[in-house]
Structures are given as C-alpha cells and as structure tokens.
Amino acid sequence: MVLRDRNHPSIVFWGIGNEIPEGWTKDGAPIAKQLAARVRSLDSTRPLTEAFPGATYTANTDAVMGQLDVSGYNYNLAENGAKDHERVPSRIMMTTESFPAAAFEQWKLVHERPYVLGEFVWTAMDYLGESGIGSWSYMSPEQAKMATAAGGMMKQMVSSMGADGKNPFEAFAQQQKPDAKPDPMMSLFSPGFPWHAANSGDLDLIGDRKPQSYYRDILWNGGDRVFATVRLPEPEGKKIVAIGWSVYPTLPSWTWHGHEGKDMQVEVYAGTDKVRLYLNDKLVGEMPATAEQQRKAVFTVPYAPGTLRAVGVNGDREVATSVLQTAGDPAKLRLKPDRTTLQADGEDLSYITVEALDAQGRIQPDATSEVHFSLSGPGSIIAVANGDGRSTEPYQGDHRALSHGRALVVVRTSGKPGAIRLTATAPGLTESQVTIRSVPERPTAKLP
Numbered sequence: 001m002v003l004r005d006r007n008h009p010s011i012v013f014w015g016i017g018n019e020i021p022e023g024w025t026k027d028g029a030p031i032a033k034q035l036a037a038r039v040r041s042l043d044s045t046r047p048l049t050e051a052f053p054g055a056t057y058t059a060n061t062d063a064v065m066g067q068l069d070v071s072g073y074n075y076n077l078a079e080n081g082a083k084d085h086e087r088v089p090s091r092i093m094m095t096t097e098s099f100p101a102a103a104f105e106q107w108k109l110v111h112e113r114p115y116v117l118g119e120f121v122w123t124a125m126d127y128l129g130e131s132g133i134g135s136w137s138y139m140s141p142e143q144a145k146m147a148t149a150a151g152g153m154m155k156q157m158v159s160s161m162g163a164d165g166k167n168p169f170e171a172f173a174q175q176q177k178p179d180a181k182p183d184p185m186m187s188l189f190s191p192g193f194p195w196h197a198a199n200s201g202d203l204d205l206i207g208d209r210k211p212q213s214y215y216r217d218i219l220w221n222g223g224d225r226v227f228a229t230v231r232l233p234e235p236e237g238k239k240i241v242a243i244g245w246s247v248y249p250t251l252p253s254w255t256w257h258g259h260e261g262k263d264m265q266v267e268v269y270a271g272t273d274k275v276r277l278y279l280n281d282k283l284v285g286e287m288p289a290t291a292e293q294q295r296k297a298v299f300t301v302p303y304a305p306g307t308l309r310a311v312g313v314n315g316d317r318e319v320a321t322s323v324l325q326t327a328g329d330p331a332k333l334r335l336k337p338d339r340t341t342l343q344a345d346g347e348d349l350s351y352i353t354v355e356a357l358d359a360q361g362r363i364q365p366d367a368t369s370e371v372h373f374s375l376s377g378p379g380s381i382i383a384v385a386n387g388d389g390r391s392t393e394p395y396q397g398d399h400r401a402l403s404h405g406r407a408l409v410v411v412r413t414s415g416k417p418g419a420i421r422l423t424a425t426a427p428g429l430t431e432s433q434v435t436i437r438s439v440p441e442r443p444t445a446k447l448p
Helices: 028-042 059-065 077-087 100-112 141-160 170-175 184-189 211-221
Strands: 014-018 048-052 070-074 093-097 116-119 137-139 226-231 239-241 263-270 274-279 282-288 296-302 307-314 317-325 332-337 341-343 349-357 370-376 379-385 399-401 406-413 418-426 429-439
Touching: 014 028, 014 070, 028 048, 028 059, 048 059, 048 093, 070 077, 077 093, 077 100, 077 141, 100 116, 100 211, 137 141, 141 184, 141 239, 211 226, 211 263, 226 307, 226 317, 263 274, 263 307, 274 296, 282 296, 332 418, 349 418, 349 429, 370 379, 370 406, 379 399, 399 406, 406 418
Parallel strands: 014 048, 048 070, 070 093, 093 116, 332 429, 341 429
Antiparallel strands: 137 239, 226 263, 263 296, 274 282, 274 307, 307 317, 332 349, 349 406, 370 399, 370 418, 379 406, 418 429
16 A cells, blocks of 8 residues: 555555554554654654544553654544643654544644644545434423533543553443443434434535535635524424534525524524624624634524525624525526546446525425436436435436535446437426536556
8 A cells, every 4th residue: 555655646644444442452552663664764754643532641552653744633632732742742642533523623623733733633524324424303302401411421531441451442342242231322322223424524425515614625725705594493392412523504594484583593604703694684782703703603583485695794894694594486407517528437436416496496305206217328327316415216227316515426427429319307397408418538648
C-alpha cells in the first residue's frame, strides 16, 4: 500500500493503527516500533500517526506514542490533551475521530493550542454499518434525562479506558457473546432495526450535505456567510435526544404544514458578527453570532408560511443571506446527473439525483413518493438509494421512495457507445428524462 500510494499528494499521514488493543499493554511499543520502522523505510516524507481512544497518559501508551510523529486522539483530546501536553511538551496531537456534535469544541482546541494540528470527524459521509450510532430519538423527559446522563458517562469512559494497562476492548468482546446480557446503555447508541446506516455523516447516504456540514464549513473557513436551518419540533410530552455520534436534527426547510402558529426554533450558523432574521420581510430579531455564541444564533418563530430570510451583519452592514421558502404541493420530478458523458467501458458511472419540485420549481422537502425508473440504451441501473438510513427498500431495483424530496439512481455504461435515456415517473407528478452519452473509451497513454 505504501509503495503504491506514496506519490499521491492526497496522502498526508501514514497511520499504523486505529484503536489497537495492544496499545495499552506492554506489547504495544515493540509492535509500534517495528511497524513505524517498516513504513519509514518505504516512505520517509510523511509523518506517522496512530489513533487512541481512552487513556493516553499511561507508561504503555506513552511508549507507543514515542514511536510516532503525531499522536492521534479519538474522542478524548478535550479531556486528556492539556494534561498530556504538560507531561510531554514535545507531543504533537490531532483528533483522529471526533463526535459530530463537538464541532465547535474541536475547532476551538485547534485554534487555541498550537500543538494540536487539526481534526478528523467521524465521519465525513454516512455509511452502512454501526447501525444508528448517529440516530436521535423521541423520549419522555425522564428518559431524556437518563439518556443525557448516559452520554456523559460514555464520554468520560472513552477518555479513561485502558488506564489500568489492560486491553480495554475485552469488556466489549464479552458483550458480543451469545449468553451476554443486553446492555441498556449500549442500546441508546445503537437502537437496532430498522436502522442499518450509521447516520453520523456530514453528508448523507446519497451525498447531500446535512446542516452540520455547513456549520463545520463556517467554523473552519469563516467568511461572510450564513446558513439557516430549523430544528425538528418536539411532540407534546416528548423530548428529542441526540447523544453519542448524533446531532440534534434540523432541516433547511420552511415547509411545516400542520404547525401553523406553533413556535419553531430557527438555528442560523454565521461567519458574521450578528444575524438578523426576517419572516415575510418583517424583522423577527437580531442576535450576536460570534465565537462566544459558537457561531450560532437561535430564534423562536411562530410558524407562518412564506419566506424566512437570515441575514449576516457586520457592524450595520448586511453582507450575507440564507433564504428558506415554503414549498407548494409536489408537482414534478427533476433528474440531475453529475455527468452526462461517460466512457463506454462497462465501468463508468453517472450518479443521478431525482428531486420532487413544486409548481414554482422549489424542492418539496415533504415529498415521499415512490419513483420508478426506466432505462433504454447501452447502460443499466445498478443502484438506487435515498438518504434515510432506516429505509428497508433494497439498493438494487428500478424504484425508490424519496426522502426529504430526494433520491439517487446510479447508471453504469456497457461496453457499447450510444445514448442512454433514463426516465423517472411517480404518481401525480410530471415525469423527467435525462440522456447520458456513452462514448468510445479514450486510449490510455502508455509510459515508456
């Protein structure tokens, strides 16, 4: 792997391990020394790292980290980093996994501590497996209080596991045995069927950006930008609980039929000093949104259909705008291919987003219609999907239900050139069609 990829500019670090059980035992350092020497013999230009949850302050973990150029911290830098720096001032650190909801905390650590290089969040994109670790739930106030306490306990456990010098994963292995009693705490973080995707990504399963992605972008890249989103309302007598890898659920939507007159929480992320919020051109209010407010402004707004406009303000100057509009009923479908020209090599792919629009061409976020796909020409439909990690529909087929008004269909070329035509239909909606050109494969340049 190192020989294959060492000339790729996208390779920044080589990692010799992630959450390796021996890292907390006396066997860890000899293994790390051997691995580090081997990687450096193949490529001396990149720094080496290894990722640790748990205790990073034991004699055994110190010995392993002594073999590295940059020490990786999984979910524990905020708790352990400062004390580790006092003990070992030469240690360079970075977060190799973080909770999505800890975006501001992680940005602040890097911003304020010169020995911390940066952050990798778990994770960039939703994936299949670790089912539902980023899910959220409706609970009673009493259950919500217990779940929040459990989340705090887990965070503390993650920062101290392995402190006794033993393999900290043995307890987890015991829980996987058939005769093990279910752990009610673990069920909070992995709720089971119908969840089959992690739901912790900044991008969903079909590649669409979630609001948390825009928030992270504003934190790290700054700029005169704002992004408005709306917290999902809580049913009477229930609380939304988002712990572990989950983020409190929001939607960048001002289409909330049935909630007329009810208070909605509008969350605005801002790279500007202040945010003004307007509903149908009437000022709702103005709030600060500096780092002291974690680059967020939250407004309580009784829902009324129309246009919600968040405006970023520096001084008295309005410099950025984010607009949400109430959509009408779904009226038509739209197909949006990422590419319309492919190679006729039997492998090239076009990822085609399907959206439900209202009569004015706005995305209808409540649309859940089942969309059917038909294809003609030298190609095939190889996958269908939406962004819902609880959907029980198969990923192969010729139909898929929309989630928040969107779905995805993936088309692959055959070995023949020609026009591939994809048509999307749904009951009561105007169909959409797109043409993909499959062209003869380009000759590959041969190196002497």
